[in-house]
Amino acid sequence: MGKIIISGASGAFGRAAAELLLDRIARHEVILLTRTPARLADLAARGADVRFADFDDPSSLPGAMEGGQKMLLISTARVGTRVGQHRNAVEAAVAAGVRHIVYTSIIAADQPCNPAIVKHDHRATEEIIEGSGTSWTHLRDSQYAEAIAGPMTIPALMAGRKPDNCGDGPVAFVSRADCVATAVGVLTQPGHENQAYVLTGPELITIPQAMAMASEIAGKPIVVSQVDDEAMFAYFDALGAPRHASDIVPDGPIPWSSDDMVTFGQAIREGYFAERTDWVERITGRKPKTLREVMLAHKGSWPL
Incomplete structure (x- = not known):
């Protein structure tokens, strides 16, 4: 080989x-x-x-x-x-x-x-x-299921809410x-x-549906507020996130930029993630994990 x-x-x-x-x-x-x-x-x-x-x-x-x-x-x-x-x-x-x-x-x-x-x-x-x-x-x-089960779900559970600009764009989250x-x-x-x-993973799911799943598993409310791109930028500004990749501080507290996150959400909203394939199973010989399975594996790190 x-x-x-x-x-x-x-x-x-x-x-x-x-x-x-x-x-x-x-x-x-x-x-x-x-x-x-x-x-x-x-x-x-x-x-x-x-x-x-x-x-x-x-x-x-x-x-x-x-x-x-x-x-x-x-x-x-x-x-x-x-x-x-x-x-x-x-x-x-x-x-x-x-x-x-x-x-x-x-x-x-x-x-x-x-x-x-x-x-x-x-x-x-x-x-x-x-x-x-x-x-x-x-x-x-596709988007990692772990990114939903961890970095997205944890602050949403802590705040009880999540602003989101992805609309009803579906994603087949993949582990x-x-x-x-x-x-x-x-x-x-x-x-x-x-x-x-x-x-991709096995199911096309929207962000609101994913947050509803996390809410049900955790037994805590998460209210998803649909916002436009400018409001999403304002949300990330409030978190102290840099607007552009060139503004990221090496080894700083936030290693991503808001223009990356906002345009990512826009791509989901416009349907660029709305694809489900069977390549994982065809190449590995096993069915891909569901988002629920990944969430259950991460539940121990959630603020319950």
Whole structure:
């Protein structure tokens, strides 16, 4: 099969993918890239080849990529500035002989009218990979169910309310764990070259329906107030969120920008997330988790 590289291996997605991959292939064939190797000492002890790599420092990448045949390129977190990081990674991987790059993208990344600004980074990266000469697979994830069960539900339960600009746009929320399993499936199975897969959960659900589900599970009220985009910006302003990605303070308390969140909600409202597929089950061999299952798993962290 050859050696498989996982970038960002000390992040939540990367670590989960690394642990699953270590159970699937020979451990010496797993290469884990990270800016903080010490955080992966336990996986190194299991036999993984942990290497330092910084996508902002191209000189660190040739050695990090050496010997890899496939790479899972996990999108970095810096909205608006990560395309340069991804380009450095792709160019170094191709130069080192990587023949297949699997990229964690987002649903509707290829739809030009999609208003979500996050799609620009993802589509630009997809195009870089497609033009690199290597084989590719784009994993276009829907919104993570964990983002609803945790960061959205907890403050909504605390306040008893949630302003929202998503309207009645449906989303087939997908578990991060299912996306991880799908990525590892693509890396370890034949026949996925030059394909784009939209990864979703099993049910199309609106944000108001999701909050009603959380309210029912918690036994506490959540009132969803439908607001326009300007009111949503005002809400995030009150939280102290930066308006633009360029205003995000490194390692600050809020690692996202309100224009990202508001345009994400607009994309949901306009139907760009209204897609349900069976790729998770087809690639992993198991049915994807429901939003309710993910919420029940997170209930212990809720303010009840």
